[in-house]
Amino acid sequence: MAKNSEPKQIKVVARAPFKLYFEGPALSLSARNAIGKFDVLPGHADFFSMIEPGEVYIEPVEGDPVSFQVANGIVTVRGDEVMLFANM
Amino acid sequence: MRRASLIEKDAESIGTLKDLTNVFESLASTQVAKMKGKVLESQDFFGLLWERYTSLRIDPKRRLTNREGVGNNGRNAIILISAEAGLSGDLDARVIETMQSENDLSKTDIVVLGSHGASQLTQRGLKYSRFFKLPESDDFIDVSPVIKAVLPYERIRVYYEEYVSLGSQIVKSIDLVSRIADMSDKYEAGTMTDYDTIFEPSLEEIAEQMEETMMRIALSQTILQSALAQAASRFNAMTMAEDRAGELLGEYRREFHRAKRSESDRRLREVLVGIKKKRRDSAAAGA
Numbered sequence: 242m243a244k245n246s247e248p249k250q251i252k253v254v255a256r257a258p259f260k261l262y263f264e265g266p267a268l269s270l271s272a273r274n275a276i277g278k279f280d281v282l283p284g285h286a287d288f289f290s291m292i293e294p295g296e297v298y299i300e301p302v303e304g305d306p307v308s309f310q311v312a313n314g315i316v317t318v319r320g321d322e323v324m325l326f327a328n329m
Numbered sequence: 330m331r332r333a334s335l336i337e338k339d340a341e342s343i344g345t346l347k348d349l350t351n352v353f354e355s356l357a358s359t360q361v362a363k364m365k366g367k368v369l370e371s372q373d374f375f376g377l378l379w380e381r382y383t384s385l386r387i388d389p390k391r392r393l394t395n396r397e398g399v400g401n402n403g404r405n406a407i408i409l410i411s412a413e414a415g416l417s418g419d420l421d422a423r424v425i426e427t428m429q430s431e432n433d434l435s436k437t438d439i440v441v442l443g444s445h446g447a448s449q450l451t452q453r454g455l456k457y458s459r460f461f462k463l464p465e466s467d468d469f470i471d472v473s474p475v476i477k478a479v480l481p482y483e484r485i486r487v488y489y490e491e492y493v494s495l496g497s498q499i500v501k502s503i504d505l506v507s508r509i510a511d512m513s514d515k516y517e518a519g520t521m522t523d524y525d526t527i528f529e530p531s532l533e534e535i536a537e538q539m540e541e542t543m544m545r546i547a548l549s550q551t552i553l554q555s556a557l558a559q560a561a562s563r564f565n566a567m568t569m570a571e572d573r574a575g576e577l578l579g580e581y582r583r584e585f586h587r588a589k590r591s592e593s594d595r596r597l598r599e600v601l602v603g604i605k606k607k608r609r610d611s612a613a614a615g616a
Binding site: 254256257258259274275276279286287288289290291313315317319324326329 | 367370371374375377378381385470521525526527528529530532535538539542545546549
């Protein structure tokens with residue numbers, strides 16, 4: 242799904258109503274929707290998906306990977322901004 | 330006049346009560362601060378989510394909020410959000426009174442959240458069709474069973490308490506269905522359509538799920554708002570109870586001192602009477 246153009250990273254905000262899981266630049270975000278496992282990489286097309294229960298995995302630009310379980314959620318990609326709303 | 334020892338015992342009980350109300354007041358104050366933080370956090374979260382939701386262009390005919398074939402013989406649903414326990418002043422009573430005054434309850438099915446509201450309804454002879462306990466955790470409010478129960482209704486009105494300030498909490502109501510529809514109508518810029526966005530599953534399937542999700546979220550927000558208002562109301566009730574206990578303690582102390590003085594006066598009178606009697610007796614014996 243990645244385009245050929247430039248961005249090398251994505252800006253990710255992953256949060257639940259009362260918890261911020263991750264906020265910052267990342268190389269990828271992986272989760273699962275009704276179709277199966279998917280990855281969001283830099284240059285991903287605009288995207289809107291409902292997340293299925295399971296693990297969300299984020300690979301930050303710096304630091305250790307972040308992973309957490311979600312019961313449900315929504316992920317949206319607009320340009321290089323990725324927003325993940327979990328456990329609603 | 331009551332005996333000083335009895336008054337002292339009563340005063341001790343009032344003192345304990347005052348200490349207890351003071352503890353409850355502190356607890357309520359902590360709860361207010363905690364809930365306030367949660368409400369702000371969730372408002373921020375929901376604000377971002379609303380923004381994403383309202384950017385979806387959904388065919389109005391496919392909207393859950395415009396769905397056909399709903400309605401339980403023209404009956405409407407009311408969701409009444411109350412406290413799980415008492416000690417929150419008259420807030421739940423006010424919610425019920427407002428609900429009663431604004432609706433024809435013969436054409437309405439009441440779904441009540443919180444044991445206190447359910448018992449207050451029963452006391453007033455008002456029937457409710459469903460009862461749900463309030464979620465125990467504020468961290469993940471699962472209102473799916475409530476939404477499932479009210480989805481067949483065309484109109485779904487939520488009555489709840491809203492925090493204005495520590496000294497003021499008001500009764501509010503929202504139409505859950507039109508609130509979702511309104512939100513979706515307002516947003517114009519930055520729309521996401523299936524021409525420029527990948528939807529998984531399809532936009533239609535997402536649209537169906539999203540409206541229900543947004544309804545859940547709107548309801549969760551009212552539950553949080555209500556919990557904050559109840560904590561504030563509890564704080565006020567405890568402050569008033571502590572003040573009243575303080576006044577009562579003052580009254581008991583004054584009564585205690587009066588009783589003590591009266592008892593010592595009586596004893597003194599008895600001694601004087603005894604001395605007089607003795608003098609009289611010895612004078613009579615001398616004569």
